[in-house]
Amino acid sequence: MPGQHTWKEIQSQPEVWREVLAGVRRRADEIETFFKDPRPVEEIVVLGCGSSYYLSLSAAHAFQRFLGLPARAVPSSEGIFYPEAVFPKDRVFLAVGVSRSGETTETLVALRRAAEFPNGRLASVSCHEESGLGELGGLHLALTAGAETSVVMTRSFSSMLLALQAVAALAAGDRERLELLSSLPDLAPSVLEASRPVVEAVGADKSFRRFVFLGSGPLYGIASEAMLKIKEMALEESEAYHSLEYRHGPKSVVDRSTLVVSLMSAAAEVEEKELLKELTSLSARTMVVGPDGSEAAAADGDWFIPLPEADLDDWARALVMVLPGQLLAYQRAVSKGLDPDRPQNLSHVVRLGL
Amino acid sequence: MPGQHTWKEIQSQPEVWREVLAGVRRRADEIETFFKDPRPVEEIVVLGCGSSYYLSLSAAHAFQRFLGLPARAVPSSEGIFYPEAVFPKDRVFLAVGVSRSGETTETLVALRRAAEFPNGRLASVSCHEESGLGELGGLHLALTAGAETSVVMTRSFSSMLLALQAVAALAAGDRERLELLSSLPDLAPSVLEASRPVVEAVGADKSFRRFVFLGSGPLYGIASEAMLKIKEMALEESEAYHSLEYRHGPKSVVDRSTLVVSLMSAAAEVEEKELLKELTSLSARTMVVGPDGSEAAAADGDWFIPLPEADLDDWARALVMVLPGQLLAYQRAVSKGLDPDRPQNLSHVVRLGL
Structure with missing residues (x-):
């Protein structure tokens, strides 16, 4: 396999x-x-x-x-x-x-x-x-x-x-x-489970040509990692931004072939939802990863991956939010006939003559 | 016009x-x-x-x-x-x-x-x-x-x-x-002048589909700005990295349609040249912006934009290195029939209801 x-x-x-x-x-x-x-x-x-x-x-x-x-x-x-x-x-x-x-x-x-x-x-x-x-x-x-x-x-x-x-x-x-x-190891299996049908659908959708990951505060590093997974495993165009930064220029290239993945924070939830509405109006498609209770609010989006706890603070949320990005990259690679175990151009350790 | x-x-x-x-x-x-x-x-x-x-x-x-x-x-x-x-x-x-x-x-x-x-x-x-x-x-x-x-x-x-x-x-x-x-205002006109033929050639080259800008230290912000100019004016895929970070994953997607623009620093010059050699071997094409004296070392690259002073420190260098990125974005937009004065989806000031 x-x-x-x-x-x-x-x-x-x-x-x-x-x-x-x-x-x-x-x-x-x-x-x-x-x-x-x-x-x-x-x-x-x-x-x-x-x-x-x-x-x-x-x-x-x-x-x-x-x-x-x-x-x-x-x-x-x-x-x-x-x-x-x-x-x-x-x-x-x-x-x-x-x-x-x-x-x-x-x-x-x-x-x-x-x-x-x-x-x-x-x-x-x-x-x-x-x-x-x-x-x-x-x-x-x-x-x-x-x-x-x-x-x-x-x-x-x-x-x-x-x-x-x-x-x-x-x-x-x-x-x-x-x-x-x-408590996070107990929450992780349900996130892995809930991600599965979503990443299978998105991974197989050949109309996407650009994957954008947005996260605020402690979630920005997680968005950046998802960006890198998509590149390394699936060889796709991908970017990461602090959520609200996306409005300040990068949104200019948004179109129907753009998937915007929002790692929703508790701190900036209201503003992140506003941003998603704007990006949807610019014809982006969206995937939201957020607490279960925010499902209604995410209903405008195309896909939703729920976190089981609604009151998870942003620092704890960061860890479980790593999972959907990894799975999306894996699934995208497999859908394209690539082997995630054998990434192009990369090695296990980077050793330099410094 | x-x-x-x-x-x-x-x-x-x-x-x-x-x-x-x-x-x-x-x-x-x-x-x-x-x-x-x-x-x-x-x-x-x-x-x-x-x-x-x-x-x-x-x-x-x-x-x-x-x-x-x-x-x-x-x-x-x-x-x-x-x-x-x-x-x-x-x-x-x-x-x-x-x-x-x-x-x-x-x-x-x-x-x-x-x-x-x-x-x-x-x-x-x-x-x-x-x-x-x-x-x-x-x-x-x-x-x-x-x-x-x-x-x-x-x-x-x-x-x-x-x-x-x-x-x-x-x-x-x-x-x-x-x-x-x-002293920088006196150096700028020659950088604008030297950039012109290079950005015209690259701007018109329809085989590029990805623009990557690399800079270390104070030049990372400049690389990031060039990334944004390319998006805003020319609606192209573009990314920016701290120079040596590019080896740690992002290089996996490098191919012949990738232009890597290196804003050469004094501090990491040797390592940045090594990196360019590696990227060239992965079939990327390269544009180097660096002091005039480094021309020989940049000869492996495809394009070179010289800075007039060889001993410009990295903080001073940052300012004049803004110019080639702006010109490249402008020229790319014009070559594509876009109007740089009228960027898609953007406004002059971002005002929010915070």
């Missing part, structure tokens, strides 16, 4: 998330202490490449929101070539490296660059027990349950995001939020 | 930049003082929508590099819906609003949100003497020379970027960098 590894890895996520959370919980005390000792962290920079950068966008949002510290994500290459525009000069910062293999050259080099700052501390996450990232020191999480056979990242993406969200909750001493994250 | 306003506004930039710099210089003392008095700025958040967000990306880079303070750009909508994940809790921050009209709803609301923080201060830049942004208080720059008739932003983009770079130099007490910026 083409794409069997990718398919299995997508479907395994609920179980893998449980293992990831159990692993983080086992180290809860150590993680809580790490952020204060020996020097309290005052700012956070999360570094990754490709999918790892996109999950860093969502993770950085959680760090700033939960901890009240300035936090942002940057591509690892920026940390290498523009360290003075990325790392702060005068306060203790935590550079968090994200890499599935733990061997991505740019992320290793960027973390070494951060370590040269006297005010820099290190943390990292990967999916392998032994890796270059793990050897750099500082706090390291090796999420072996998230490791993958496929070249394209799916469960490693959600696993590393979940682990960083849990770390942010622990660092903030917010056990309630950790409980909320712990 | 179709696109006459856009054409005139693009060509007027050298002269407009002189006026903008003269205006900023006249207020040099006031600007220097503003950053220290009454409460020294400790962090900077630059807010804008669409093109104004993209120029904010480059401006924030300059603020952090010149001032040594944490600085970042975020879309205005993020400041509205996720203020706690955007504005810092415990330090004096400057929220800088960027809007051509000074009336963009999201930017006005985001700045009002920032003003509700006891530790927030305000600054803003627009191209009109009277505007909602100007009435919010704090430091306001009204760059009337940058105002435009066309819906699509061209000289307003470069004017607001230049003004913010000059403000960053002044705030840092860096008069040398201000001199460097002052």
